[in-house]
Each structure stands twice: as C-alpha cells, then as structure tokens.
Amino acid sequence: MNIEPLASVQEVLPLLSECGLPVSDITPSASISFFGVRSGGALVGVVGLEIHPPFGLLRSLAVAPAFRSSGIAHRLVAFVESLAATHGIKELFLLTTTAKGFFLGLGYSPAARMAAPPAIQATPQFSNLCPASSAFLSKNVGTAG
Template identity: 50%
Template sequence: MPACIRAPHPTDLPRLVALLAAAGLPVDDLSTGQIDFLVAMEDGQLLGVVGVEAAPPDGLLRSLAVAPGARGSGLGGRLLQAMEAHAAARGVRRLTLLTTTAAPFFQQRGYQPVPRADVAPAIQATAEFRSLCPASATCMHKHLAVD
C-alpha cells in the first residue's frame, strides 16, 4: 500500500522534527505555527514531510524530506505535488524555495532559479529566508496553476 499523505497529527510532531533535523533542514522556527505541513505515513511510520509558509499570493516551500529507506520511490515528488495543491487551495500562486542540495530535483518539477532580491517582501521577511538558510542557497520559484 502506498504511503498516505495527510496533515500531521500532534503526535507526529516529534518524528517530523527528528526527520527534518536528520536531513539537515532548519527546525528552529517550527514552533511558530506559521508553517503548514503534510506528512507521508505508511504502517505507522513517518516516511516524509513537506511544509509551506503561506503569505498569499506567495508562499515559501519548506522542509521537503524523505526518510532514507523511502528515497528513490517517488515519494518526494508526490509530497511536492500534494503541497503545491494545498498551497494553491490557500491562495498561493507562486512558491519560492531555498535549497543547498536539491536544485536539480526542483528544476525537473518546474522550479526556476530566481535572484533572492526578486522574491516577494513577505517571503524575504521569513526566518528561513533572513537567517536560517545560508545566503549561498539556490533560490527558486514556480507559478502554480489556478483551477
């Protein structure tokens, strides 16, 4: 049975934080409540997570991580598609992300490099953009389709 992608339950939070930390992704600002997450669960195991910090019409894609045993299965792409649909339903029309390791993954899925200075002020004001992600990270965005 494929992993079920859903909103996390409060009991998922410790495992969610542990997966992000193990992947080297920022966790310092997760308690602010500004980030919506989706998780991928299978047989009670947390296999993946993705988040969005929404400031419609813009959003900051956060924290896409897949557990080592589930990598290469397409789960990362499924999580990304689910979050894009979730963000669009919240009024996000352009997703921005910062990555130090996964630019090719995102480029294959329609994200294009963009200068950090061209990003919406609301996204530039986020903790990840200001200080949690290094200035050397690749900045990318994608326009979301409106149904």
Template identity: 45%
Template sequence: MNPEQASAADFAQVSALLLTCELPASDLSPGQMNDFLMLRSDDGLVGCVGLERAGNAGLLRSLAVAPESRSMGFGDVLLRAIEARAATVGIQRLFLLTTTAPDFFAARGYLPCPRSDAPDTIRSTTEFASICPASATCMTRPLGSTTSS
C-alpha cells in the same frame, strides 16, 4: 500512500526527520504543523513537507524523505500535494531555498531566481532572512493553471 495533515502532536517526529535530513527546524513550532503534510508507513514517518504562507506567495519548506525511503517517488507525492494545497488557499507562486536539491526541483518546473525577486513577505521569513545560507539556491514556480500533475 497519501499525504495526511500533520498536527501539533506530530511536531517531534517532523523535527526529528528534518534533523536527520539536515534541514532547518529551529524556527518551527508545534502550531505550524497545520501547514505540514506527512507520509507515514507502518514503520513510521516516511516524509514531510511544509508551506509558509505570505499573502499570495508561499515558501515551500522542509521537503524531507527519510534516507531509507528515497528514490521511491515519495518526494514527488509530497511536492504535488503541497502545491495543490497552496493553490487552493490562493497562493499564486511558490518560492524555496535549497542547498542540496536544485536538480530535483528544476526537474519539476522550478526555476532559479535571485533572492531579491522574492516578495518582501517571503524575504522576511526566518528561513530566508537568517537560517538558510546565502549560498542556497532560490527557486520559484507559479501555481494555478500552470501547475502540471
């Protein structure tokens, strides 16, 4: 199964999956789906992941896999695909906030960092500024030649 580009027509499905996975969707719009990738099966949407660009930094957001499809490697597939996309558009470092998956991301090369270490362009995103709680773990990973496959 390979990730595919999301479109505005996929907004309702992506939003529903994010809500099912208890991830924020209130700041998303159909126009942002161009920065999302999805995995589909014959049964529907299996997972999604988004990227919010902020200069040469990016905010990894909304990595979600349907509960019935977890532990099958789909999160890894989505993460590798969005990292590759980010690198091709000139993003040098990814940041993320997580309340539930720091171990997942740590196992894939992301390191905890203080929120204050994120560039202003990342800290000013809605997710950083108001949606994710202060208790969320901020993590980062450089891209480019240091990204492993």
C-alpha cells in the same frame, strides 16, 4: 500512498534533523503547515508550507533515507502545489542547498533574491536559516484566471 496533515511539529523534527534540514524556527506557534507520509505508523516523508498570500514558501521536504527514490518527494511536492493553488497562492518559493536539481526537474526556476516578495524575505528561512549560497527557486502554481 496517503498524504496526511501533521498536527504535531514534535513528530516532524526528528525526520528533518535526520535529513540535515534546519529546525530552529519550527515551533508549535510557527505558521507552517506540515504534511506527511507514514509507513507502519512511522513518519517517512514530510513537506511544509508557509502561506503568505498570494505567495507561499515550500520548505522542509524530507524523505527518510530507506524510503528514497520511490516517488514520495515528488508526490509531496505535487500535493503542496495543488494545496497552495486552492489557497489562492500564485507563486511558490523555496530555498535549498542540497536539492536544486530535484526542483528544477519539477519546473522550478532560479529566482532573484532581491526581487523576492517582502513576506518571503521576512521568513526565518530566507533571512537567516539558509546560507546565501542556497539556491532560491520559484514556480507559478496558480490556476489561470
């Protein structure tokens, strides 16, 4: 499985919409890096990373329904965690209304919204796109030292 950087947000939007995830803050000028997996040329899995050193926001994890339960999301998350660590990110945050259990299984823990770093609180996803009922989770991804 090859995970590749995605240059065009236009390619990402249909898959996110199909999977019920917010897209209104995803514009060509947004500071989100997207990575994806293709099958037969078509994008079937995607994940996004916003970097706010030393923190990061993992977002927009989506796998096309026909390709689920084959490990694509696990690999996308592992890829982003590793990438974040190489960028000096110590802690990754995320919000989810649908996949809390998935992320708990990957070592993420519930985090206090009030204690979120200001840069994370300032992201559109935190401040207005995800409902207050969303799970807010975090994971340390920095390497020791």
